Amino acid sequence: MARLAKKTSSGIAKERLKLVLIHDRAGTSPSSNLIEMLKKDIIAVLTRYFEIYEEDFDVEIKRSTDSHLGSHETRLTANIPIRSIKNIGRNVY
Amino acid sequence: MQNVIVITSGKGGVGKTTTVANLGTGLARERKSVVMIDTDIGLRNLDVVLGLENRIVYDLVDVVEGTCRVKQALIKDKRYESLYLMPAAQTRDKMAVNPEQMKKLIAELEQEFDYILIDCPAGIEQGFKNAVAGAKAAIVVTVPEVSAVRDADRIIGLLSANGIEDCRLLVNRLRADLVKKGDMLALDDTLDILGIELIGVVPEDERILRSSNLGEPVITDDKSQAGRAYRNITKRILGAKVPLLDLEEDGGLFRKLFGRK
Numbered sequence: 452m453a454r455l456a457k458k459t460s461s462g463i464a465k466e467r468l469k470l471v472l473i474h475d476r477a478g479t480s481p482s483s484n485l486i487e488m489l490k491k492d493i494i495a496v497l498t499r500y501f502e503i504y505e506e507d508f509d510v511e512i513k514r515s516t517d518s519h520l521g522s523h524e525t526r527l528t529a530n531i532p533i534r535s536i537k538n539i540g541r542n543v544y
Numbered sequence: 545m546q547n548v549i550v551i552t553s554g555k556g557g558v559g560k561t562t563t564v565a566n567l568g569t570g571l572a573r574e575r576k577s578v579v580m581i582d583t584d585i586g587l588r589n590l591d592v593v594l595g596l597e598n599r600i601v602y603d604l605v606d607v608v609e610g611t612c613r614v615k616q617a618l619i620k621d622k623r624y625e626s627l628y629l630m631p632a633a634q635t636r637d638k639m640a641v642n643p644e645q646m647k648k649l650i651a652e653l654e655q656e657f658d659y660i661l662i663d664c665p666a667g668i669e670q671g672f673k674n675a676v677a678g679a680k681a682a683i684v685v686t687v688p689e690v691s692a693v694r695d696a697d698r699i700i701g702l703l704s705a706n707g708i709e710d711c712r713l714l715v716n717r718l719r720a721d722l723v724k725k726g727d728m729l730a731l732d733d734t735l736d737i738l739g740i741e742l743i744g745v746v747p748e749d750e751r752i753l754r755s756s757n758l759g760e761p762v763i764t765d766d767k768s769q770a771g772r773a774y775r776n777i778t779k780r781i782l783g784a785k786v787p788l789l790d791l792e793e794d795g796g797l798f799r800k801l802f803g804r805k
Contacts, residue, residue, distance in 0.1 A: 464729050468729075471690075472737065
């Protein structure tokens with residue numbers, strides 16, 4: 452069904468819209484910056500387990516073309532340099 | 545819906561002004577007192593769509609600058625006693641008015657009218673900010689096209705950021721025959737993408753062009769499918785539950801007329 456939908460121009464329009472809106476909403480959310488909010492949440496979770504270099508923390512939403520399927524996709528990538536791993540055994544979480 | 549409604553879209557040319565003219569007329573036909581404010585300063589058009597272009601003396605900018613009183617700038621509709629237009633200025637720009645002035649004006653108009661419909665200009669700059677300033681609800685107009693739906697999404701975000709939570713979607717110029725062929729975004733797809741409540745669907749209708757030629761809103765045309773759609777939307781604004789038009793039937797008629805399979 453999904454494959455069938457893609458063959459029509461309206462199916463392609465829908466797919467394209469879904470992808471473009473992920474970027475629009477992430478980059479230009481007016482009341483708040485989605486990426487910044489996400490970053491804060493990820494940091495909050497990660498710092499339970501790791502010491503990280505917050506200033507070099509990088510999150511982005513990328514659009515790419517899957518070489519196998521030839522279809523477009525959107526991917527969230529995070530690049531997080533770690534300073535050290537916390538000793539979980541010593542801390543109670 | 546609440547009594548102060550902005551009609552907006554982001555993208556130009558999707559039918560905001562036509563929508564305002566028809567819904568304003570529709571509400572007046574339902575015996576409500578209505579004022580339509582054209583906030584598209586510099587590119588006004590609501591006056592010509594309503595056939596009132598020859599009656600303008602004062603405009604929105606004159607009112608906010610204190611050149612005239614509010615009542616002097618209100619133009620009574622040709623057909624409906626309780627319908628009024630406040631025209632935009634044509635020789636000024638969007639910066640001639642600010643959001644605070646709009647809020648004040650709307651507070652004043654609310655004393656006199658049941659409904660205030662605000663015709664928003666295209667774009668997201670000062671004109672948009674002025675148009676949404678005093679609004680309590682919004683009708684977002686879009687057409688089933690990638691660019692218009694994208695812009696509608698952006699506008700929905702901006703409305704929410706401006707504290708307008710009651711946003712309804714109006715899908716304009718839908719062609720059932722093209723949806724069936726897979727060459728036009730279906731209503732469900734558009735709704736799925738934008739995720740706001742639907743207030744109505746207006747089918748593509750050549751009688752709209754005729755009506756703007758004449759300066760007479762199509763809602764008064766009993767033969768027009770778009771007119772019927774606008775009458776239904778008017779009732780939904782007033783809180784009635786009216787089922788959607790059967791656009792399949794229209795597609796059927798289209799095929800009959802043009803001999804398609």
